[in-house]
Amino acid sequence: MNAISLINHGFQQVEAYCATHRVAKVQSGPYQICPKCAVNDVETTNQDRQAEVDRMVRDKHFSGAMLPARHANSGFRNYMLDSNNLGQANARSQCVNYTKSIATGVKSNLIMVGSTGVGKTHLACATARTLLNKGLYVRYITSEELAQRIMNAWDKDSKGQSEESVIHDFTQYNLLILDEYGLHDREKRLELIHKVLYARYGAGKPTMLISNFTLAELQKDLGDRLWSRFQHDGLMVVECNWADQRVGGRHV
Template sequence: MNAISLINQGFQQTQEYCATHQVAKVQAGSHQICPKCAVIEVESNNRNRQAEIDRMVREKHFSGAMLPVRHADSGFKNYIINPNNLGQANARSQCVNYTKSIAAGVKSNLIMVGSTGTGKTHLAVATARTLLNKGMFVRYITSEELAQRIMNAWDRDSKGQSEESIIHDFTQYHLLILDEYGLHDREKRLELVHKVLYARYDAGKPTMLISNFTMADLQKDLGDRLWSRFQHDGLTVVECNWADQRVGEVA
């Protein structure tokens, strides 16, 4: 039984007809209404309500991603490519393809290396924003911030969070974007960052790792065991080996 039949079943038909739908109106209290108009209004209200829910969910996803404020509007379309720089076009293309694969459920990793000012964070945020708009959960964080978050759990005022629970939290995102890898203090902090990377590998979750290291130095810093795991489910490597674009803009 459709919605119009339900309305007709519960109300008495009148002699008045709807000029739009050419059907008899029904008596609803002191009002005469067209069943078809009523259904259209209900469906419109439901669509508006769902749109509002979708908007709220989207805002929650974006808020939880903790994207850098400076890159709030960074996307693939406004990533500026120098016509003479084939590397930039290739970097964007690789990140676009990687984003599509993650959206399709592929669990591979991506490493993006290059000196400062080459647009690595812009491309990373473009990846995040695209996936967030598709309803996926993404988290952006720097390596230093990640290590500090875990170390904060050692304090007495950590509100019940443990090192294990924080590491577990960072395994739940569909994609973790770990920026500025290698700029944190060494030894203990590096070990904590590696714990998260191992945990995400064990959970079958993809990670985007961004660093100013060269690929050779990054591979050495990760170590043989973690480097092997990072490649296991597939690895995209993006090398941004051009000059600092921020300096160029100022000049």
């Protein structure tokens, strides 16, 4: 029995007709309604409710990603390119391709290196926003913040969280974007960050690692074992070798 039949069933038809659908209306209490109009109203209400649920889920994804406020609207389209800088266009193209691969379920990693102000965080947030819009869970965090999150679990007032549970939490995201790698305290925090990277490798989850190091410096800092694991499922390297774009009011 379809929706219109369900509405007709148990209701008495009246002589009035719906001008839109040209079908007899039925008596529903004090009202005369068109069965087809009623079905459309129900479907529209359901669609509106689903749209609201989808919006709430999307907002929750974006909120949980913790993207920097400055990059709340950073995308691939508004990544400003210098027509004389082919490296910028190549970096954007690589990040676009990486984003597409993650969206299809590929588990490869990406490393992006370059000095300050070259647009690395913009491209990372463009990647995050694209994937978030596709319903994936993405988390942005700096290496300093990540290490501090783990260290906070050592406090007696950590509300039941342990070092292991924090690390586990960071293995759950479809993509982890770890920015400013290398700017953390070298002695106390490097091991903690590496624990998260090892855990994500073990869970088969991709990571985007961003650093002001050169590629050689980054490889040395990660160490042979972690560097090898970063390449296991495929590794894309983006090198941003151009001048600081913030100087002179240029935007990245």
